[in-house]
Amino acid sequence: MAITQLSVFLENKPGKLYEVVKRISEAGINLRAMTIAEVRDFGILRIIVSDAKKAMEVLEDDHIITTTEVVSAVMEDKAGALYDILQALESANVNIEYMYAYTGEVTGSANVVFRVDDIEGAEAQLREAGVQVL
Amino acid sequence: MTAYYQKEIETASREEILKIQNEKIRKQVKHVYENVPYYRNLMEEKGVTPDDIQSVDDIKKLPFLSKADLREAYPDGLLAVDLKDCVRIHSTSGTTGKRVVAFYTQHDIDLWEECCARAIVAAGGSEEDVLQVCYGYGLFTGGAGLDGGSHKVGCLTLPMSSGNTDRQIQFMMDLGATIICCTPSYAAFIGETLAEKGYKPEDNKLKAGIFGAEPWTEEMRQNIQNSLGIKAYDIYGLTETSGPGVAFECEAQSGMHINEDHFYAEVIDPDTGEVLPEGSKGELVFTALDKEAFPLLRYRTRDICVLSREKCPCGRTHVKMSKPMGRSDDMLIIRGVNVFPSQIETVLLNEGYTPNYQIEIGRKNNTDTLDIYVEADPSKISDKIADIQDMEASLASAMRTMLGIGPKIHLVPPKTITRSEGKAVRVIDNRKLHD
Structure with missing residues (x-):
C-alpha cells in the first residue's frame, strides 16, 4: 500500500x-x-x-x-540493505524519480521512500524480494 | 566651427520656418483629407475641413491620432498613397494587435535619411568618418535610418546590425570606426567589454556616438563618454513619424532639435488634450508636414517632455525638446523594445495562467533585466523540479514570441503577489531612468 x-x-x-x-x-x-x-x-x-x-x-x-x-520500504541498518532493495526495483524495470530515507519506527531500521513510475509493480517486486513495504 | 548638413534650413529664421510650415500644412491636410478616409471621418466628426487649416496655428483644430487609431486602422487604413508608390515598410516590435506598420515612398525615405544625416553632422560626422551602425536592421527603423543618413553624409558605413559584441569590437578596432550608433545601454555594454578586454578609452578611434530608442540619464551619458572616450548624443524618433532623426542633439548636448521643416511639435495636457504654452511639461504630439505615404497628423507620442526655443549656441534655430521624462501611458521600454503590461496579460491568459503577475525591471551590467512573477495554479504544479522548470521555460518562450524580448519567469504560490490597497502593483521599475 x-x-x-x-x-x-x-x-x-x-x-x-x-x-x-x-x-x-x-x-x-x-x-x-x-x-x-x-x-x-x-x-x-x-x-x-x-x-x-x-x-x-x-x-x-x-x-x-x-x-x-510514494512507495515506502523498510530497510535494515546493515551493509547491502539498499542494494537488495534497488536490485528488486531494477529487475522490475521501475524508474526512480527520487528517493530519501528517514528513521524507522523499529530501532535498527530506516524507511526508504521512492517516487517511482510504477507503484504497483514496485511494491509487488519488493514484497516478492522479502522487503517490508509500508 | 559648427558644421551643418543643410545649413540654410537648419539655421533658418523663425519666420522662414513658419512660412515653410504653413505652406506644407495646408497641402498636407488636403492630401490626408482626400486620401485617408479614416482621418477624413475624424475631421468630419469634429466639423473641420481642410479650408479651416490655413497655418500651423490651426493645427490645434485637428483631431488627434493615437496608438488605438493605428491599431484600428491596421495594417493600411492610414495609408495615403497607392501601394505601388510605396517603396518600403518598417514596423514596431510587439504583437499583431499592437504592431504599427509604417509605409514610405522614396520621398519619405529621402526626408527621413536627411534628418538622420543632420544628426550625424551635428555629432561631428563628415565624409571622413567611419560610422558603425549597431542598431538592428530589418523591420526596426534604427538600422535603416542611421544607415541611410550615413550614406547621405558620405561616411564609410559599417552595417553591423545589433548583437555579436566581439564582432562589433573587432570591426570597430580594425576599421577604425569614429562614430557609433546604437542604444545607450548597448554602448555602455561595449564600453565595459572593451575594458574587460584590456582596452583603454584612447585605444579606439571613436569620437562620437548617436544613441536612442530607449530612455537614458545624464549619468549614463557620463559613463558612456568616459568608457568609450567620446561625446554621446541623443536622438529621438518613432516608427509612427518615420524613425530616428525626428529630433537630434547638437554639440550643446542640452536637448534635441526637432526637424521643424518636416515635423510640427505640440505639447498637450495628456488628460484634456489642450495645447500647453511653450515651456510647459506635457505630452508631445507630432504632425508630419510633408510625408506622403504615412502622414500622421497630431499623433500622440505619449512621451512627456518640454519644448524650448532658447537660442542654441550651435546656431540651429529649430525648437529643442528635452529628453522624454516619462510616459502618459503604461508603455515600458525594455532593452529598446516597447512593452505593454497588457501584452504580458494576454500571454498569461493564452497559456492558462491567471493574470496575477508582477513585472520587475532592473539594469544589470547596463542591460535591462525583465523578471515576471506569476501566481501559479496549484493543480498544475508537479512535485518534480524539472516539470516546474519546463513550465517556466515554456511560459518564457511564449513571452519572448509576444514581446520580442525574453523574460525570466518565476512561478510563485497564489496570493503572494504584493497588493497595495487591494490593487496589485504590476510594475516595479528599479532602473531610475529619469533624472
Missing part, C-alpha cells in the same frame, strides 16, 4: 520553510520525514506526515501543494 507524500512549492526566501513547519506543528501533526529539492529560485519541500489530509487543509489555502503516492 502506497503512502501519501505532500509536496509544497516554496519560494527561495527567508521564512518560507519556517511558515510551513509552524502551521503543521500548530495543527499537532507529526512530521515523519522531509527533504528539500532546490534550484535557484524555488524549492520543493517533500514531507510525510502523520495526517496528510489535515496537513493539506492547513496549508492548501495559500500554498501550492500537491499529493504524490
Whole structure:
C-alpha cells in the first residue's frame, strides 16, 4: 500500500520553510520525514506526515501543494540493505524519480521512500524480494 | 566651427520656418483629407475641413491620432498613397494587435535619411568618418535610418546590425570606426567589454556616438563618454513619424532639435488634450508636414517632455525638446523594445495562467533585466523540479514570441503577489531612468 507524500512549492526566501513547519506543528501533526529539492529560485519541500489530509487543509489555502503516492520500504541498518532493495526495483524495470530515507519506527531500521513510475509493480517486486513495504 | 548638413534650413529664421510650415500644412491636410478616409471621418466628426487649416496655428483644430487609431486602422487604413508608390515598410516590435506598420515612398525615405544625416553632422560626422551602425536592421527603423543618413553624409558605413559584441569590437578596432550608433545601454555594454578586454578609452578611434530608442540619464551619458572616450548624443524618433532623426542633439548636448521643416511639435495636457504654452511639461504630439505615404497628423507620442526655443549656441534655430521624462501611458521600454503590461496579460491568459503577475525591471551590467512573477495554479504544479522548470521555460518562450524580448519567469504560490490597497502593483521599475 502506497503512502501519501505532500509536496509544497516554496519560494527561495527567508521564512518560507519556517511558515510551513509552524502551521503543521500548530495543527499537532507529526512530521515523519522531509527533504528539500532546490534550484535557484524555488524549492520543493517533500514531507510525510502523520495526517496528510489535515496537513493539506492547513496549508492548501495559500500554498501550492500537491499529493504524490510514494512507495515506502523498510530497510535494515546493515551493509547491502539498499542494494537488495534497488536490485528488486531494477529487475522490475521501475524508474526512480527520487528517493530519501528517514528513521524507522523499529530501532535498527530506516524507511526508504521512492517516487517511482510504477507503484504497483514496485511494491509487488519488493514484497516478492522479502522487503517490508509500508 | 559648427558644421551643418543643410545649413540654410537648419539655421533658418523663425519666420522662414513658419512660412515653410504653413505652406506644407495646408497641402498636407488636403492630401490626408482626400486620401485617408479614416482621418477624413475624424475631421468630419469634429466639423473641420481642410479650408479651416490655413497655418500651423490651426493645427490645434485637428483631431488627434493615437496608438488605438493605428491599431484600428491596421495594417493600411492610414495609408495615403497607392501601394505601388510605396517603396518600403518598417514596423514596431510587439504583437499583431499592437504592431504599427509604417509605409514610405522614396520621398519619405529621402526626408527621413536627411534628418538622420543632420544628426550625424551635428555629432561631428563628415565624409571622413567611419560610422558603425549597431542598431538592428530589418523591420526596426534604427538600422535603416542611421544607415541611410550615413550614406547621405558620405561616411564609410559599417552595417553591423545589433548583437555579436566581439564582432562589433573587432570591426570597430580594425576599421577604425569614429562614430557609433546604437542604444545607450548597448554602448555602455561595449564600453565595459572593451575594458574587460584590456582596452583603454584612447585605444579606439571613436569620437562620437548617436544613441536612442530607449530612455537614458545624464549619468549614463557620463559613463558612456568616459568608457568609450567620446561625446554621446541623443536622438529621438518613432516608427509612427518615420524613425530616428525626428529630433537630434547638437554639440550643446542640452536637448534635441526637432526637424521643424518636416515635423510640427505640440505639447498637450495628456488628460484634456489642450495645447500647453511653450515651456510647459506635457505630452508631445507630432504632425508630419510633408510625408506622403504615412502622414500622421497630431499623433500622440505619449512621451512627456518640454519644448524650448532658447537660442542654441550651435546656431540651429529649430525648437529643442528635452529628453522624454516619462510616459502618459503604461508603455515600458525594455532593452529598446516597447512593452505593454497588457501584452504580458494576454500571454498569461493564452497559456492558462491567471493574470496575477508582477513585472520587475532592473539594469544589470547596463542591460535591462525583465523578471515576471506569476501566481501559479496549484493543480498544475508537479512535485518534480524539472516539470516546474519546463513550465517556466515554456511560459518564457511564449513571452519572448509576444514581446520580442525574453523574460525570466518565476512561478510563485497564489496570493503572494504584493497588493497595495487591494490593487496589485504590476510594475516595479528599479532602473531610475529619469533624472
